[in-house]
Amino acid sequence: NAGVTQTPKFQVLKTGQSMTLQCAQDMNHEYMSWYRQDPGMGLRLIHYSVGAGITDQGEVPNGYNVSRSTTEDFPLRLLSAAPSQTSVYFCASSYKGRGLGGYTFGSGTRLTVV
Amino acid sequence: TQLLEQSPQFLSIQEGENLTVYCNSSSVFSSLQWYRQEPGEGPVLLVTVVTGGEVKKLKRLTFQFGDARKDSSLHITAAQPGDTGLYLCAGAGYKLTFGKGTLLTVNP
Numbered sequence: 107n108a109g110v111t112q113t114p115k116f117q118v119l120k121t122g123q124s125m126t127l128q129c130a131q132d133m134n135h136e137y138m139s140w141y142r143q144d145p146g147m148g149l150r151l152i153h154y155s156v157g158a159g160i161t162d163q164g165e166v167p168n169g170y171n172v173s174r175s176t177t178e179d180f181p182l183r184l185l186s187a188a189p190s191q192t193s194v195y196f197c198a199s200s201y202k203g204r205g206l207g208g209y210t211f212g213s214g215t216r217l218t219v220v
Numbered sequence: 221t222q223l224l225e226q227s228p229q230f231l232s233i234q235e236g237e238n239l240t241v242y243c244n245s246s247s248v249f250s251s252l253q254w255y256r257q258e259p260g261e262g263p264v265l266l267v268t269v270v271t272g273g274e275v276k277k278l279k280r281l282t283f284q285f286g287d288a289r290k291d292s293s294l295h296i297t298a299a300q301p302g303d304t305g306l307y308l309c310a311g312a313g314y315k316l317t318f319g320k321g322t323l324l325t326v327n328p
Contacts, residue, residue, distance in 0.1 A: 110262075137314055148320035149263070149308065156314050164315065196262050198316070208253060209316060211262030 108132050112197050112212035119187040119219045127182040127215050129197030135210070136202040138180040139164070140172065142193040143214075149196065155180055156202075187219045223247070224309055224319035232325040236298055241322040243309035244291045250313065252292050254283060257306040257321075266294075268312065299326045 113128045131138065139154035151164030153172040161172050169191060171183040180199075184191060194216050198209040225244045233239055243252070251270045255263035267276050269285035269292060276283045280303075282295040296303055304326050310316040 139315055141316075141318075146320070149316075149318040151315055151317070154315045198262070202314075208265035208268055208312075209263075211264070213260070213262050 110197055110199055110210050110212040112195075112215050114215060115213070117215060117217050119184070119217065121187060121189060121219060123187050125184050125187065127184070127195055127197075127217075129180045129182065129212060130178050131180075131197075131199040131210070132178065133199065133201075133210065134177060135199035136177070137200040137209075138174065139198050139209075140170070140180070140182045141196045141198065142166065142191075143196060144193050152182065152195075184217075189219045191217065192219045193217060224311060224317060226307075226309060226319035226322050228322060229320065230323050230325075232327065233299055235300060235326055235328050237326075238295070238297050239299055239324070240293055240295045241307055241324070242291070242293050243319055245311070246290065247311075248289045249311040250289070251311075252285060252289075253310045253312045253316070254292070254294055255308040255310060257308060258304075263306075263308055296324075299324075301326045301328050 110131045140152040141149040143149050155161045155174040197212045200209045201207045227242050253268045254266040257263040267283045272287045272289045274285045280297045284293045306321045308321045310318045
């Protein structure tokens with residue numbers, strides 16, 4: 107049982123480049139979300155989805171796009187990378203039912219933008 | 221935006237000591253979750269509390285949810301070095317709202 111798989115684990119980008127952070131879960135979870143974690147700022151929600159075809163913005167959505175074409179996958183796209191997007195990114199998923207069962211997190215992608 | 225304040229931000233104690241960390245909000249949450257995060261890993265769920273006044277125990281960890289469902293606490297008895305990590309509380313729903321966490325270090 108793989109859980110939530112994030113790729114890549116590490117990435118260095120140049121300012122202005124674009125890339126996609128991959129997230130896949132094999133638990134048939136309806137809810138999926140992306141967070142970024144920065145020192146002193148905690149985990150902040152970027153985008154989330156309550157099911158295939160449905161996405162919404164979180165607290166810090168600017169500069170990021172998402173789509174949810176399948177239940178399993180929830181990729182995060184950086185359109186034009188900026189140094190302010192240097193962070194650790196986590197994808198998480200949960201069953202429906204207001205997330206009471208708890209979220210399962212991936213092990214993260216550490217992104218550096220130079 | 222619902223905010224969660226955690227305190228203390230940092231805590232360094234000796235093995236065997238007891239400790240309590242707090243999670244407070246001005247808003248009511250339908251449920252609240254506690255996670256622990258180790259370096260280089262994602263957060264891992266410890267517990268979900270749903271009912272005001274609820275107390276849950278997980279070995280040496282005791283979690284309380286305030287009567288008004290605005291605050292919660294995590295008490296660790298006889299802390300061990302393996303308890304070292306970042307403890308996060310989160311208001312739960314179709315998305316999570318996190319506090320900034322308490323970084324706990326338990327020294328041997």
